[in-house]
Structure formats: structure tokens, C-alpha cells
Amino acid sequence: MIEITNLTKRFGAVQAVTDVSFAAPAGQVTGFLGPNGAGKTTTLRILLGLARPDEGTAVIDGKRYVDLPSPRRTVGAVFDQAGLHPGRSARNHLRVIARAAGISPGRVDKVLEFVDLTRAAGRRVGGFSHGMRQRVALAGALLGDPAVLVLDEPATGLDPAGMAWLRELLRQWAAQGRTVLFSSHALAEVETVADRLVIINRGRIVRQGRTSELTATEQGVLVRTADRTRFGEIAAREGWQVNGDGDGRLVIHGTDPVEVGRVAAREGVALTELSTAATRRLEDLFLELTRAEA
Amino acid sequence: MTNLVAAEALKLRTTRTVWALLAASMAVSALAVASAVIVSADTDLDLETDRGMRSVLGLSATGAIFVLVLGIIVSAGEYRQRTAVDTFLTTPRRWRVITAKLGIAATTGAIFGALAVAVSVATAAGAYRLEDVTFGLNSSDAWATLAGAVLYAALFAAMGAATGSLVRNQVAAITGWLAWLAIVEHIAVGFAPDIGRWLPAAAGQALVRTPAEDLLSPLTAAVVLAGYAVAIMAAAIVIERYRDA
Numbered sequence: 001m002i003e004i005t006n007l008t009k010r011f012g013a014v015q016a017v018t019d020v021s022f023a024a025p026a027g028q029v030t031g032f033l034g035p036n037g038a039g040k041t042t043t044l045r046i047l048l049g050l051a052r053p054d055e056g057t058a059v060i061d062g063k064r065y066v067d068l069p070s071p072r073r074t075v076g077a078v079f080d081q082a083g084l085h086p087g088r089s090a091r092n093h094l095r096v097i098a099r100a101a102g103i104s105p106g107r108v109d110k111v112l113e114f115v116d117l118t119r120a121a122g123r124r125v126g127g128f129s130h131g132m133r134q135r136v137a138l139a140g141a142l143l144g145d146p147a148v149l150v151l152d153e154p155a156t157g158l159d160p161a162g163m164a165w166l167r168e169l170l171r172q173w174a175a176q177g178r179t180v181l182f183s184s185h186a187l188a189e190v191e192t193v194a195d196r197l198v199i200i201n202r203g204r205i206v207r208q209g210r211t212s213e214l215t216a217t218e219q220g221v222l223v224r225t226a227d228r229t230r231f232g233e234i235a236a237r238e239g240w241q242v243n244g245d246g247d248g249r250l251v252i253h254g255t256d257p258v259e260v261g262r263v264a265a266r267e268g269v270a271l272t273e274l275s276t277a278a279t280r281r282l283e284d285l286f287l288e289l290t291r292a293e294a
Numbered sequence: 295m296t297n298l299v300a301a302e303a304l305k306l307r308t309t310r311t312v313w314a315l316l317a318a319s320m321a322v323s324a325l326a327v328a329s330a331v332i333v334s335a336d337t338d339l340d341l342e343t344d345r346g347m348r349s350v351l352g353l354s355a356t357g358a359i360f361v362l363v364l365g366i367i368v369s370a371g372e373y374r375q376r377t378a379v380d381t382f383l384t385t386p387r388r389w390r391v392i393t394a395k396l397g398i399a400a401t402t403g404a405i406f407g408a409l410a411v412a413v414s415v416a417t418a419a420g421a422y423r424l425e426d427v428t429f430g431l432n433s434s435d436a437w438a439t440l441a442g443a444v445l446y447a448a449l450f451a452a453m454g455a456a457t458g459s460l461v462r463n464q465v466a467a468i469t470g471w472l473a474w475l476a477i478v479e480h481i482a483v484g485f486a487p488d489i490g491r492w493l494p495a496a497a498g499q500a501l502v503r504t505p506a507e508d509l510l511s512p513l514t515a516a517v518v519l520a521g522y523a524v525a526i527m528a529a530a531i532v533i534e535r536y537r538d539a
Contacts, residue, residue: 048383068386083375084377085377087311092304096304097301100297102297
């Protein structure tokens with residue numbers, strides 16, 4: 001169980017994370033979703049004692065990471081930014097961790113086999129592909145057989161087969177009653193495996209809840225108009241939620257097409273298209289967030 | 295802490311850098327000793343005297359410059375290779391990491407120093423024979439010089455490891471130290487000789503009993519150098535409390 005409460009962190013003038021609170025319960029996969037630069041890595045770094053928060057707390061089973069008696073046996077972490085020494089072999093990388101953490105050396109070969117690197121274990125990591133390196137890092141996280149997994153962008157550099165394998169691993173891990181928290185900037189990577197979603201943008205949590213609820217489809221009104229600004233003002237006044245669909249159309253929730261048509265006519269806004277579609281509000285929202293970043 | 299020191303030793307053994315530095319350190323020490331003997335006639339160095347022996351054997355510490363670099367790599371190398379994150383995930387109490395690194399650097403430094411001394415003594419013996427001078431390690435002064443050279447390597451490795459933890463940037467730490475030893479300290483000594491003998495390079499000279507004026511006693515020199523290492527390490531530990539990994 002991971003609990004993050006009112007976390008705030010500034011880097012000089014940049015407000016990286018503001019008042020972030022969420023929990024990742026045991027037995028579930030929690031997806032931590034947000035565009036690049038939204039504050040995901042900063043939050044996870046604070047959780048793992050690599051950075052200090054200005055305010056707030058981040059605890060694992062009630063303890064700060066630095067206070068865990070045996071961190072590697074409690075939490076397994078994969079960090080995109082964590083390097084592997086190019087001159088060291090995969091096996092030696094794991095032996096170093098096992099030695100420092102007091103984990104039995106026998107675990108090294110077990111996790112190497114688990115991530116399917118037994119044959120490459122003696123080779124220097126410098127010659128590995130990104131996907132292989134990712135698996136070495138994952139093997140390091142699994143070494144202490146931890147009850148909590150924290151993965152920062154674990155899907156980066158994995159091919160589709162590797163991705164499917166990772167998904168299966170995360171599901172199994174959660175099914176065994178363990179806690180899984182992983183971050184991603186791509187909704188598609190997260191929604192198929194996460195039981196819960198936490199969405200962060202510009203350092204603030206914008207939405208969180210069960211994936212099934214957040215990704216439920218609902219009837220939306222699709223509108224195309226040349227006068228988007230004016231239409232936006234009207235929508236705001238009427239209390240509708242409007243997002244772009246990435247294709248020049250607007251997706252409106254909280255009303256129906258009859259009402260939209262009547263209001264547009266009354267206000268004198270010409271609509272060149274008016275229809276309905278089953279849309280997913282989360283996808284619309286996320287598209288909007290990622291577009292704002294671009 | 296035992297696990298941590300053992301893990302640091304394993305880190306060193308599992309990359310090639312350490313062997314390259316060992317070879318360089320031994321080669322440079324042997325070369326310095328050999329050339330001192332060969333040019334002794336020109337420099338009016340009487341090889342047979344106690345003073346001559348100390349001058350020659352003291353040069354077995356020359357290669358310790360590479361041991362200093364090794365110490366820096368032990369700590370700052372983790373930032374260069376971006377392995378520091380992994381290290382701090384295993385051991386989130388960073389003072390433990392910094393202390394273990396100082397320990398392993400000093401130990402490795404002593405071993406490397408001993409090997410450089412062994413090669414240097416063999417080289418000196420050969421060079422003496424070429425010059426037709428008797429080589430005898432029967433004075434306690436000669437042995438004290440050799441012990442000093444081993445300690446020299448250990449203490450400079452420790453200072454290197456502490457500096458690497460403090461500044462994190464491997465290139466900056468190495469250039470900083472080399473500039474200090476080769477340039478800055480000489481200028482400082484010129485300006486203020488009273489202070490100069492307390493500085494690292496001069497203290498190192500005292501440690502190997504280099505026959506020169508104004509040096510500290512070997513024991514004081516050892517304490518001073520150890521003091522530098524501990525002071526830099528303490529600064530690193532304090533600053534690390536306020537620093538993100």
C-alpha cells in the first residue's frame with residue numbers, strides 16, 4: 001500500500017508537483033498517467049527517497065522509504081533514468097545489488113531466468129538493446145521479492161511482445177496481493193492493465209478512480225463549427241464540458257444534440273456538423289492534456 | 295556495513311577501469327624510481343646514503359596519483375554512469391554509502407600502494423645494480439619510507455573518494471585535484487611557506503620522508519591527510535542531506 005499525501009515540490013521557480021495526493025492499494029495495479037513533464041517522475045522519486053518534498057508525505061506500508069528496514073525486500077523499483085554501468089555484466093549488476101541488500105546470491109540466477117536473460121547474463125550491459133536493459137532493471141527490482149513494485153515508464157523501449165509480457169507480470173503481481181504502481185505517458189499502455197488510474201497534469205492530480213469508471217463510454221455530442229471561440233463561451237455558460245477530438249470537431253458532454261442545436265440557432269452560431277457518438281470522456285481529456293503539452 | 299563495503303568491492307572488481315589504474319600506478323611508480331637512480335650522477339644524489347635511499351624509494355608513491363583518481367571514480371563515477379540512483383535505492387541512508395566508499399577506497403588504495411611499492415623496490419634494486427651501487431633495505435628509515443608510500447596511496451584514495459561524493463562530477467573532481475597538486479599548491483607554498491607544509495602534496499612528501507626542509511613529521515602528515523579525507527567526507531554527508539539524488 002502506497003499513500004501519497006499533499007506532496008509539493010519546487011525546483012527553483014518551477015513548481016514540479018503541487019498538493020498531490022493519491023493511494024495505490026495492495027492487490028491492484030495503479031496506473032500513474034500524465035504527459036511528459038507532468039510531475040510523475042518527481043512524485044516517484046520523492047516516494048523512493050531520491051528527492052525531498054517541500055511539503056507532504058509519501059509512505060509505503062506506513063513508512064517513508066528511508067525508514068524501511070530492508071528497502072530492496074519491500075519495494076522493487078525501475079527508473080528510466082537509472083543507469084547500468086556499461087562495462088559490467090548483467091549478472092554482476094545483480095550480484096552488486098544482492099550483496100549490498102543482503103539478498104541471497106541464489107536469487108540472481110532466478111530473476112535472470114525470470115526475465116529471460118540467462119544466456120546474456122555474462123555479457124557487458126553496454127552491448128544490450130534498450131529492451132534488454134529494461135529487463136535487467138526489472139530483474140534488479142524483483143531481486144528482493146518485494147511486496148511493492150514502483151515502475152517509472154517501464155514500457156519505454158519494449159517491443160509489443162515485451163509489453164504483453166510486462167502486462168501479464170504486473171497483473172500476476174497484483175493478483176498475489178502485491179502493490180503495483182507504474183507511470184506512463186500513454187493512455188493505451190495503461191488502461192488495459194491498470195485497475196485504478198491517477199492522472200496528473202502540470203504537477204496536479206486532475207482525475208483518479210477505477211479504470212472501468214474513468215474509461216466508460218458515454219454518449220457525446222459531436223459538433224463542427226467555424227466559430228469555435230464563440231461556441232466555447234456559450235458552452236461554458238450552459239455548463240457543458242467541451243473537448244477537442246483532435247480532428248477539428250468538438251466533443252460535448254452533459255447535454256444532447258437537440259439542446260445543442262437549439263442553443264446554437266438562438267445564439268446565431270453556424271454549425272456545419274451536428275451528430276452524436278459514443279465517446280470516452282477520459283480519452284478526450286487525455287488528448288487535451290497531451291495536446292496542451294505539445 | 296560489511297555488506298555495503300563488500301558490494302563496493304564487487305563494483306570495483308567487476309569493471310576494467312580498476313585494473314587499468316592499477317597497472318598505470320605501478321608503471322609510473324617504477325618509472326619514477328628508475329629514472330631517479332639513472333640520473334643520480336647528474337643530480338648529485340648519493341644513492342648509497344640514507345638520504346639517497348629515501349629520495350629514491352619515496353618516489354614509489356608517484357603512481358598514487360592514479361589511486362587518487364580511482365578514489366574519485368569510486369564515488370563520482372556513480373553519477374557519471376548514472377548508477378547512483380540504484381545505489382541509493384538499495385541504501386537510502388546516503389551517509390552509509392559515502393562512508394563505505396571511503397572505506398573501500400582507502401583499502402584498495404593501500405593494496406595498490408603496496409603493489410606499487412613492491413614493484414618500485416624491485417626496480418630500484420635492479421637500477422642500483424646497473425649503477426654498481428649496493429642496494430640494501432637494512433635501515434629502518436628506508437622501511438619507514440616504504441610504509442609511508444603505502445599509507446600515502448591509502449590516504450589519497452580516501453581523499454579522492456570523499457571529494458567525489460562531495461562534488462559528484464568526476465571530471466571536475468579529477469581536474470580540480472590535478473590542478474591543485476600540480477599548480478595551486480606550489481603557488482600557495484611560495485606565498486606562505488608556513489601554511490604550505492600543511493597542504494596535501496607537502497604532507498604527502500613528509501609522509502614518505504622526502505629529504506627536504508620545512509616538512510611536517512611523518513606522523514603529523516598522516517594525521518593531517520586523514521583529517522582532510524574525513525573533513526571532506528563530513529561535508530559531503532551534510533550536503534547530501536539537502537540534495538536530491
